Amino acid sequence: MKLSPDGEHIAALDFYDDNYHINLTDAEKEQSYTLLVLDKTTNTRSAHYQWLDNDTLFVSYESQEKRLRGFLHIDYQGDKPETKFIKIKANGFIVNALADDPKYVLFLRITGSRLPRYTLYKATPTQLEEDNFTNAVKVRNTLKKAKNYAYDAVNKQLLAITLDDEAVTFWYQKPGSKDWTAFLDIEQNEFSFTPVGFLAEDKLAVLTNKDTDVTALVEFDIHTRTFGQVLYQHPKYDLTGAQLNPMGQGIRSVSYVEHGKPVTEYFSSKDQQLAKRLGYSFTGKQISVISASIDKSRKLLKVSASDDSGSYYLFNEKTQTAQLLKASYPELEPYTMSSSISFSVTTQDNAEIEAILTRPVENGNNVLLVYPHGGPVGVRDFATYNPETQYLVSRGYSVLNVNFRGSSGFGKQFKASGVAQFGQWIEKDITAAVEHVRENYPYEQACTIGSSYGGYSAMMLAINKPEYYQCVISMYGIYDLPLLFNASNFKTQEEHIKSVEAAVGENSESLKSVSPFYLAEKLSAPVLLIAGEHDHIADFEHANRMKYRLKQLSKDFEHIFYKNVGHGYHRSWLGDRHQAAYIDNFIRQQLKLPYPKSEQSDKLLADEYQLIADFFTGKNFIGRKSEEAYSYYLRSAELGNAKAMFKVAESYQFAYTVDKDMDKAIDWYKKSAAAGYAPAAFHLGDLYWQNKAVKRDANYSYNMYVRAKELEHDRAGLAIARAFCLGHGVEKNLDLCTEKLVQWRAEKKQKWQYSDDAQQHWLNTLNDILWHNTFIGDEKQQFNQFFKKILRVDVTDILVDDEEFGLFSERKKYSHRRHHEEETLLIPLEKDAIFGVELRFDDNDYSGGKKYPLGLIKVKWTLPEAVEDTIEPYFMAFSMDETQTYYLHLDSDSWLVKGQWQLEVFTLDDKKIYSKTFTTL
Numbered sequence: 001m002k003l004s005p006d007g008e009h010i011a012a013l014d015f016y017d018d019n020y021h022i023n024l025t026d027a028e029k030e031q032s033y034t035l036l037v038l039d040k041t042t043n044t045r046s047a048h049y050q051w052l053d054n055d056t057l058f059v060s061y062e063s064q065e066k067r068l069r070g071f072l073h074i075d076y077q078g079d080k081p082e083t084k085f086i087k088i089k090a091n092g093f094i095v096n097a098l099a100d101d102p103k104y105v106l107f108l109r110i111t112g113s114r115l116p117r118y119t120l121y122k123a124t125p126t127q128l129e130e131d132n133f134t135n136a137v138k139v140r141n142t143l144k145k146a147k148n149y150a151y152d153a154v155n156k157q158l159l160a161i162t163l164d165d166e167a168v169t170f171w172y173q174k175p176g177s178k179d180w181t182a183f184l185d186i187e188q189n190e191f192s193f194t195p196v197g198f199l200a201e202d203k204l205a206v207l208t209n210k211d212t213d214v215t216a217l218v219e220f221d222i223h224t225r226t227f228g229q230v231l232y233q234h235p236k237y238d239l240t241g242a243q244l245n246p247m248g249q250g251i252r253s254v255s256y257v258e259h260g261k262p263v264t265e266y267f268s269s270k271d272q273q274l275a276k277r278l279g280y281s282f283t284g285k286q287i288s289v290i291s292a293s294i295d296k297s298r299k300l301l302k303v304s305a306s307d308d309s310g311s312y313y314l315f316n317e318k319t320q321t322a323q324l325l326k327a328s329y330p331e332l333e334p335y336t337m338s339s340s341i342s343f344s345v346t347t348q349d350n351a352e353i354e355a356i357l358t359r360p361v362e363n364g365n366n367v368l369l370v371y372p373h374g375g376p377v378g379v380r381d382f383a384t385y386n387p388e389t390q391y392l393v394s395r396g397y398s399v400l401n402v403n404f405r406g407s408s409g410f411g412k413q414f415k416a417s418g419v420a421q422f423g424q425w426i427e428k429d430i431t432a433a434v435e436h437v438r439e440n441y442p443y444e445q446a447c448t449i450g451s452s453y454g455g456y457s458a459m460m461l462a463i464n465k466p467e468y469y470q471c472v473i474s475m476y477g478i479y480d481l482p483l484l485f486n487a488s489n490f491k492t493q494e495e496h497i498k499s500v501e502a503a504v505g506e507n508s509e510s511l512k513s514v515s516p517f518y519l520a521e522k523l524s525a526p527v528l529l530i531a532g533e534h535d536h537i538a539d540f541e542h543a544n545r546m547k548y549r550l551k552q553l554s555k556d557f558e559h560i561f562y563k564n565v566g567h568g569y570h571r572s573w574l575g576d577r578h579q580a581a582y583i584d585n586f587i588r589q590q591l592k593l594p595y596p597k598s599e600q601s602d603k604l605l606a607d608e609y610q611l612i613a614d615f616f617t618g619k620n621f622i623g624r625k626s627e628e629a630y631s632y633y634l635r636s637a638e639l640g641n642a643k644a645m646f647k648v649a650e651s652y653q654f655a656y657t658v659d660k661d662m663d664k665a666i667d668w669y670k671k672s673a674a675a676g677y678a679p680a681a682f683h684l685g686d687l688y689w690q691n692k693a694v695k696r697d698a699n700y701s702y703n704m705y706v707r708a709k710e711l712e713h714d715r716a717g718l719a720i721a722r723a724f725c726l727g728h729g730v731e732k733n734l735d736l737c738t739e740k741l742v743q744w745r746a747e748k749k750q751k752w753q754y755s756d757d758a759q760q761h762w763l764n765t766l767n768d769i770l771w772h773n774t775f776i777g778d779e780k781q782q783f784n785q786f787f788k789k790i791l792r793v794d795v796t797d798i799l800v801d802d803e804e805f806g807l808f809s810e811r812k813k814y815s816h817r818r819h820h821e822e823e824t825l826l827i828p829l830e831k832d833a834i835f836g837v838e839l840r841f842d843d844n845d846y847s848g849g850k851k852y853p854l855g856l857i858k859v860k861w862t863l864p865e866a867v868e869d870t871i872e873p874y875f876m877a878f879s880m881d882e883t884q885t886y887y888l889h890l891d892s893d894s895w896l897v898k899g900q901w902q903l904e905v906f907t908l909d910d911k912k913i914y915s916k917t918f919t920t921l
Contacts, residue, residue, distance in 0.1 A: 001312050001325065003300045005099055006054050007293030010300065010314065010325060011035075013047055020047055022059060022072065024081055025325060027298075027314050035083045036072055050094075053102035056125060058094060059085070071125045089131035095120070096151035099294055106151055109133065118142065120149065120158075140178035143171055152197050159195055163188075170195065172222060183222035191412075195220075197244040205231060205251065207239055213411040214238045217254055238409050257409050259342035260356050260383030262286055278315075281322065284339075286384065304328070306358065307337035309385050336361050338393045340383040345436045347429055351417070354410075355433040356383045356401040358393050359441075363596050365396035367587070368443040370434055370461060370469075372402060374452030376426055377418045377503055380407040388580065395584050396596070400437055404429035420505030422453075422481060423460045423514030430457065431465060438468075445591050447525075449473040449583070451568050452538060455530075459516035459523070459546075466524045471590040473583055475530040476568040478538045479546040480518070481511035517542075520549045527557040528586045530579065532565030558586065563620055578615040581608035602639050609636035610644045617647075630657045637668065642677035645669075649680070653693065662693055673704065678711035685719055689728060702729025714758075717744045718765040725769045725783070734779055738786050741765070766791075770858065771873045784908050787856075791877055794846065794853035796908040801842040805916055808834045808887060818887065827920045829896055835918055836887035837903060843880060852881045857913075858906040859886065864899025864920075875908075890920075 001012045010025040022036040038047070038061050048060040049072075057072040070087040095106040107128060109119045120139035121127075127136050139158070146160040158173040160180065170184040170193070183204075186193060192215055194207040204220045210227060212218075215238035219228035232239070232254050240262070241255040253266045266272045278287050282303045290312075291300035297317045304310030310328040315321070327333060340358040347353060369392060373381045381401035389399045403410070404426045406418015418426055437443070446469050448458035455477020462469045478484060484500045485507045497507070504511065512518045527550060531543030543561065550557045560582060562575065570576050585608070588595065595605055609632045615621075616629035630651050636644030649668035652661045669687070672680030685704035688697040702723045709716035721740035724733045745762055748754040766787065775783055788796060807827065808818040818834065827835045846853055860873040869892075878884060886903055890896060898920050905914035 001291065001300055002049070002051055003291040003293055003298060003314075004051050004054050005102065005294045007295075007298030008054070010312075011049060011051065011057055012326075013049055020061065022049060022057065024074070027323065027325075030323075031080075033081050035074065035081065036085055038068065050097060052097045052105055052125065058097075058105075071129060086125075086129045088128045090123075090128045090133075091131075092118075095149045096153065098122070098151075099153060100156070104137075106139075106149075108149060118146065141173075141180065143173075143180045146171065150195070157198055168193075181222070183225055184220075196242045198247050199244065199250070200248060203228070205242065205244055207242060209238070209412050213413050215240075215411075217242050217251065236410065238411060240409075257380075257382065259354060260340070260381065260403075261342075262288070262382075262384065264288070277320070278322075300325075302328075304385050306340035306383050306385055307390075309337075309387070335394065337385075337390055340389075342383050343436070345432045347425075347432045349425075351405060351414075351429070353405070353429045353433060354403045355436075356381055356403075357398065357437060358389050358401075359398045360393045360396050363396045364398070365593050366442065366444040367397050367591060367593065368434075368437060368441075368446040369397045369399050369587075370402075370430065370446060370448045370458075371399050372404070372426075372430055372448075372450045372454040372457035372461075373407070374450070374454050375406065376404070376422070376453040376457070377406040377415060378408045379453075380409050391580050392584070396593075397587070398441070398443065400433060402430045402433045419503065422456070422504050422511075423464075427457060427460050427464055430461060431468075434465075434468065445470045447471040447473065447587055447591075449475075450477070451475040452477065455538070456516065459527075460514065460519075462525050463516060463519050463522045466522065469525050471525050471587060472523070472527045473530070473586065474527060474546075475579075476532060476535055476538050477516075477542065477546075479516040479542045481515045482507060483539070483542060483545070517545055517549055520546070520553055520555065523550075523555055526590045527555065528583065529557060529559040530562075530583075531559075532562050532567065532569075534564060534566045535568075537567040561621060574611070574615070575620070577608075577611055578620075581612050584608070585612065603641075606636045606639035606641035606644065609633070609639070610641045610647075613644065613647065627657050637671075640675065642672050642675035642680070645672035645675060646677050646680045646683070666694065673707060676711060678708050678713035678716075681705075681711060682708035682713045682716055682719070685716075689719075698723075698729040700729070715761050718761060722765050722768055726772055726774070734775075734782060737769075738783075742790070767872075767874055770875055780909075787908065791856065792854060793856045793877055793908075794848050794850060795843040795855040795880060797844040797846075798841050798855050798857060798907055798913060799844055800839055800905070800914045802840040803837055803914075805837040806835060808836065810834070817883075818885070825916070825918050827890075827901075827918050829890075829898060829920050831890060831893075831896065833890045834887055835901075836885065837914075837916055838883050838885050839905070839914065840883050841880060846880075852879045854878070855880045856908055857884075858908065858910075860904045860906070861886075861888070862900075862902040862904070864897055864901065866897040866899055867895055869894065888918075896920075 001010050003010055008027060010027060012023045012025070014021050014023050020038040021034050023032055024035050025032045036059065050058050052058055055074050059068070059070055059072050061068040070085055073084045073086065075082040090109060091111070092107055092109040095108055098104050098106055104122045104124055107121050107123050109121055111117045120142045121133055121136040122139065123133060123136040127133060143160050143162065145162045148161045150159040152159065156175045160171040162169045162171065166188045168186055168188055169182050171180045171182050173180050184193065191210040192208055196205040196207060196217070199205050199219060202221060202223050204222055206218055206220045207215050208218050209215045212230065212233060214234060214236065216233035217231040217239055219231055221228060231251055234256050237256040237258060239254050239256050243252040245252045251267050253264050253271065255262065255264045257263070266275055285303045285305045285308065288302050289299050290302050292298065299315045301313040301315050301322065302310050303313060309332055312325040313322040314325055338358050338361050340356050342354060342356050345353050345355065373379050380403050392399050404418065405414055406421065406426060408415060448461045448469050450458040455474040456479065458472050458474045459477065459479065462472045481504055484504060485497055529543060529547055531540055533540055547559050564571060565575065587593065595601065613629045613632035613636065616625035616632065633644045633647040637648045645668050649665045649672060650656065651658050652665035652668065669680050669684050673684055681704045685701045685708060687694050688701035688704065705716050705719040705723065709720060717740060721737050721744065723730050724740065725737035726732070745754065748758050770787070773783065804820045806823040807821045809821050811818050820838065827833055841855060843853065843855065854877055856875060856877045858873065858875045861871040863869065863871065876884065888901060900917050900919050902917045903915065904912060906912050
């Protein structure tokens with residue numbers, strides 16, 4: 001959420017109904033409005049928005065399918081805000097919204113493709129929309145090669161960074177000057193250096209660890225290029241941020257992470273008093289200011305904790321009140337979350353290690369999950385809200401996270417001490433924390449779990465301390481350390497080798513002694529191995545090798561290899577949910593843990609089983625998973641999940657992994673429909689209408705369609721319309737039938753839901769009515785007139801003008817027609833033989849005036865009795881100038897039978913105008 005410059009409105013990017021929405025809240029009226037709905041896409045890469053002024057939002061949205069960038073103009077004059085979205089034609093990005101000059105933005109324009117050119121402009125939104133920079137103000141002497149700019153709004157100074165090989169150069173430009181001045185050159189990773197802002201005209205405040213172990217706030221003279229006094233240094237932790245007052249007025253605040261919790265320390269008595277009051281109001285919470293009005297009179301706060309996903313408040317400085325705006329995840333409010341506790345342990349070499357333990361509030365199962373973080377160097381865990389941790393804890397597990405040596409936030413010496421410690425001191429640090437927990441809590445069983453480096457560590461912990469762990473969950477991990485140096489041609493290059501050496505040390509035979517692939521025989525606990533086919537960080541080959549080795553050693557293990565997944569990042573939330581649910585199920589099976597027993601827990605478990613099965617039936621995995629899918633669907637169905645009941649029914653009807661059994665299929669379909677699953681009710685309606693798998697029961701079929709309509713099935717309205725036309729299960733009513741057909745299509749179009757699939761369903765319904773009706777006299781004439789009108793047909797009195805029949809060849813490339821090879825009615829019984837007819841039609845005295853009127857015919861194929869398949873009769877609307885083709889292709893072994901294949905063509909009035917019978921022999 002972001003506050004408008006005047007503090008009157010709050011913009012938010014929300015995800016619901018399968019779409020991202022830009023929403024606006026009027027703080028005074030306490031009303032919310034949807035400003036913009038972003039198209040549904042499958043893989044959102046970024047979604048960003050920011051206020052430019054009180055009436056304009058910049059919106060940037062990028063997904064796998066599309067890229068959208070533009071300005072959302074807001075008009076507040078009416079009862080509710082009116083908006084107009086205009087796309088930006090200019091290529092580039094906004095550097096700063098220039099709050100002090102709201103008519104303009106600072107924009108880095110990119111021109112050229114092969115050799116891009118970067119130019120800074122002070123431009124209006126209109127100029128960016130039109131890509132017209134004629135009247136835009138060009139920033140004098142845009143710095144060449146600079147791709148990263150920052151603007152110090154307080155002091156109106158420009159900063160920039162250029163990269164040259166491994167060197168980083170920092171630049172600044174004074175207001176009104178055209179010259180850029182370099183004020184620091186450093187080698188990448190030599191030390192940290194982050195400018196915060198100007199303390200004086202020639203002095204910067206920077207976050208750096210050049211001359212200190214921990215990152216501190218230090219004065220830097222840009223003229224002499226020297227570091228001055230340390231403005232603030234925490235005795236233990238790196239600073240993560242800082243804020244300055246206007247130039248010459250010193251530091252406003254610094255931020256760091258203490259025992260896993262973000263802390264902001266203020267320096268003015270006014271800010272300190274406010275922080276204290278907010279602390280009293282939100283006891284035990286982490287409070288952060290995420291946005292503020294220009295005059296700072298209103299602030300947008302996010303209040304959260306390890307056991308609270310967070311809520312947003314609007315704080316009014318004048319009234320000293322905090323107005324609740326919304327919860328981050330209101331759907332989580334009914335659930336009890338668990339808080340995290342931090343503690344420290346001292347290792348064998350006297351290093352102090354911080355760890356975080358999250359224990360369940362209720363339904364604990366006395367199982368400890370040891371969960372190392374990834375990296376391992378330069379990454380850390382926090383004692384803040386973590387949805388993955390809360391998921392596991394809600395299932396009864398306790399989760400232990402350890403900020404072992406190499407973790408960030410504790411100074412550069414602590415960070416450097418983790419280099420080349422794979423399987424060594426890092427795992428000893430984790431074990432020290434585990435032993436501390438074991439001494440203080442009576443855990444009966446434990447498992448290791450982790451992703452990336454954490455996946456590697458999960459393996460190594462179980463190898464080094466097999467007596468501690470009863471199962472292992474290793475995700476997206478590395479298992480063969482020497483492979484890091486040569487997994488691909490790219491990874492044999494010097495630059496990559498240096499980056500690997502910076503983490504694991506030099507490539508040597510000794511790496512095998514800390515590689516799970518070479519130590520797999522020491523594993524005694526069951527393993528769940530999870531990997532992504534497109535993982536190029538921990539190359540997929542690592543998981544493949546580990547799988548091969550575990551199988552070779554006859555170890556107890558399972559594996560899930562996801563398709564279209566990289567280094568642990570699923571394309572949709574469903575993938576994350578599947579992974580979490582499967583992990584929970586794996587642990588329970590291995591440790592023989594009971595599931596919580598309550599109505600709510602049964603529903604939760606049923607939903608998770610259904611989710612696991614859904615993923616197994618999709619194209620999400622390497623290897624077939626149909627048997628696993630049925631197993632999970634059955635377990636879910638037995639716990640009352642309506643969709644799972646439907647899937648079990650399908651398995652019996654279509655013999656998916658079980659023998660075909662229509663009685664069991666019908667029983668499960670009825671249970672699913674009774675449980676409120678609309679597709680089950682609709683499918684029962686179809687089954688009892690089609691007269692194929694079960695005997696027709698028109699009354700029951702109609703009642704099921706009505707039930708499906710009540711459950712809001714998308715196509716139930718069409719089926720009910722068809723029933724009224726045919727008099728199936730209800731008294732025939734042609735007027736009501738045609739009214740419902742027109743209404744269904746109109747509603748779809750009105751809601752922008754008349755897709756190709758929707759149109760095909762509508763046409764299929766018309767086709768059913770056309771072929772199965774018993775209309776006579778006026779009824780027939782009435783329906784045919786309706787049919788012609790709704791399909792805009794010109795000609796129905798049609799006759800055959802010309803024909804070619806017999807054998808035809810395969811269609812040639814780029815051709816819509818097949819070549820006629822032989823005129824014959826006797827077809828050789830050969831695989832891939834193609835036979836049929838090509839017809840040209842003529843109208844019978846058409847006088848409508850169109851050069852090529854639209855005609856309509858009905859077509860029916862009758863196949864030999866020995867062929868189990870059928871071809872449903874159909875109708876065709878076509879331009880009268882076109883040749884129509886009707887072929888059959890013997891491309892299936894089940895069609896290679898002797899017999900007669902009859903083609904019949906009728907007019908709309910059921911007058912037969914053509915018939916041809918072929919014989920296969």
